[in-house]
Amino acid sequence: MADEFAKGLGILTSAGLAWMVLAGWYTTKSFEEGQLLAPPPTNPDVYGSVGLFLKDALFWFAILGALTFWVVIPLLDQAREALAERGS
Template sequence: MADEFMKGFGILVTAGLGWLVVAGWYKTPSFQGPQLLGTYPEDPGVYTQIAIALGEGLFYFAILGALAFWVLIPVINQAREAYAERK
């Protein structure tokens, strides 16, 4: 179980750091306003659009990847063991 925890934690930290970088660059208009949760630029260029898509993908990958290794895989393993014992 420790290896699943560390895989999920690694995904959360790595993808979360990538999201923080992209959000810091594109969603922080000033230090007095909302930081990391502001709005994206209204007329982004091609590279900005790629970075925004990458940032959004990293955010959801961090959340879903950690949940997959912390919740989904252990539940599947326990269900397999319970099924094998019952059989």
């Protein structure tokens, strides 16, 4: 179980850090207002569009990746063990 926790934590921290960097570049108007949560630029160039797409993809990868390793995989292991005990 420690292995799954470490993998989930690694995904959460690395993808979360990359999300914060991209959000700081593209969705921070000024340091006096709400940082990382401002609306994205209305007409970004090609690299801006890729960056905004990556920002959204990394956010969901961080959330779903951590939940997969912390919740889904342990539940599947427990279900597999319960079915193996029941079948034997």
